[in-house]
Amino acid sequence: NALIGTPDDCQPCPCPDRSSCAQIAQTGQVVCTNCPAGQTGIHCQMCDDGYYGDPLGTSGTARPCVRCNCNGNVDFNSVGTCDHATGRCLKCLGHTEGEHCQHCQRGYYGNALNQTASQKCKPCSCSTAGTSGHANECHPQTGNCHCLSHVTGRDCSHCEVGFFNLQPGLGCERCKCNPIGSLS
C-alpha cells in the first residue's frame, strides 16, 4: 500500500519470475496475477490444466510443471486429463488405466503402450464353455484365459490334441481310440 508513507509500503510480489500480483482489498491477500507458463494458483504454486508438478516444492522437492504423461492414451481435445499435483491420468482411453494409462483394464489384455489401436488393449473374451473363471479374466499381457482340464487356446475355445467333446464346466474328454486302428 503506497499510501501509508513508510519505506516498506511497496513490497515485491511473492511470485516467480517477477510476475505481477494484486492485493485483494477486502482481505489484504496478495494474489499472483500472471504466473509463468504452465503455472497457476495464488502464488503460482500449482500447475495449469494439462500439466502436473509442484513448481515451488510446497509438498516436498520442487518439480517443474510438465505436460501430463498418459502414454498417448488420452485425447488431446479433452480437458482435465491429469491431476495437477500427482500427474495421475484421469481420462484414459482405449480400455487403458493406471497412473499414466500404462495398463490394460481388467477384462482386457495387450500392450497399453502400443500406439496402434488394434494392438492396444483387446477384450479377453474367454470362451464361456472352456474357461474355469470368468469370461473377462485373462493374463493382462498374453491374454491367456484360465482353461478347464485339457482345454487349450488363448481363449480356451478348443480341446488339446487327443481330447474331444468340450463340455461347459467340465472340459474335454480323452479320445478313446484303439491304438491298432488309429492313424494318430
Place this chain on the structure above:
Amino acid sequence: RPRPDVTLPPGTHLLFAQSGRVEHVPLDGYDMKKNDAKPVLHLPGKVIIGVAFDCVEKMIYWTEITSPSISKASVDGGEPTAVIRSDLESPEGIAIDHLSRTMFWTDSMRDRIEVASLDGSQRRVLVDNDLVNPRAIIADPENGNLYWADWNRDAPKIETSYMDGSNRRVLVKDNLGLPNGLTYDYRSSLLCWADAGTHKLECVNPGRGDRSTVLEGIRYPFGITTVGKNIFYTDWQRDSVVGVDRYTGEESDEFHPQKRTRPYGITTAYAQCLSGQNYCSVN
C-alpha cells in the same frame, strides 16, 4: 447477403475463461478494448471450462472441473456461490435460458445433458444416451430450442431438441472433426460452430439446413460466441481470443492475454437482455 448494420448496445463485453480466471473484455463497437481487459473472477488453482451470462441478474455462471461444480458470481465482483456440487464429473458447456430462469449443461464423463433452475433446484437429466463427448451447449429461448455438439472422434455431431429434451434430432454429422464451440445468432437465425478438427468456422440455418463456411484454416478453436456481425473464438494454439467478421470471413481482431495458457469458454454479456427491446428495435 444483407449486412445488418446494427449498433451494439453500450456496455457489451466478452467474458472468457483462462487458467482459473474469467476475463472481461469490453467491446467498442466490434473491437475489443484490449487495454481495458481485466479479470472479473480469480479462482487460483481451479479450471474453469464453460462460461455463461445471465443478462437479467448480471451474473456469470461457470463450470469447473477440479472439484466438479457449477457456480455463479456477480459480473461486478463478489463471492462465488456454488449452485451444483454433486453428481458431476466433467461439466463443460453451460447455457442459460434467461426467460425461464434455467441452465443447461453437458458432462463429458457422465455423458449427459442436464437442466436445473438457476439456483440449482429442480435438477433433471434431459439426455443420457448416444452421447460420447458432449461439450458445447446453447439455448435459444426465443424459439424454445437447445443445441449441443458432441466431438466424439468416431462420429462427431451437432444435435438439437426442444428445451425439455423432446424432439431430439441430428442437425449436422457430415464433414465434422472436433466441433468444440457453438453459438447462435438470433438476428440471422444461424447456428455457428468452431471445429478444431476441420479447422473451420461454419454456420447452418437450423430450420432450412443450409450450411455455409465462414472461415477456413483456423488453428485450434475451443469456445465461440457471436456479437452482431462478428464471431469471437478462443484458440488453444494461439492462446488468444480471435475476432472474425462473419460476412467477409476475415479475421478482424485478436486479443493476446498476458497469460500464455489455453483459453476455454467464451460468452457475450450484454448490458440488457437481447429479447424484447433490442431484438425488435433494430428492425
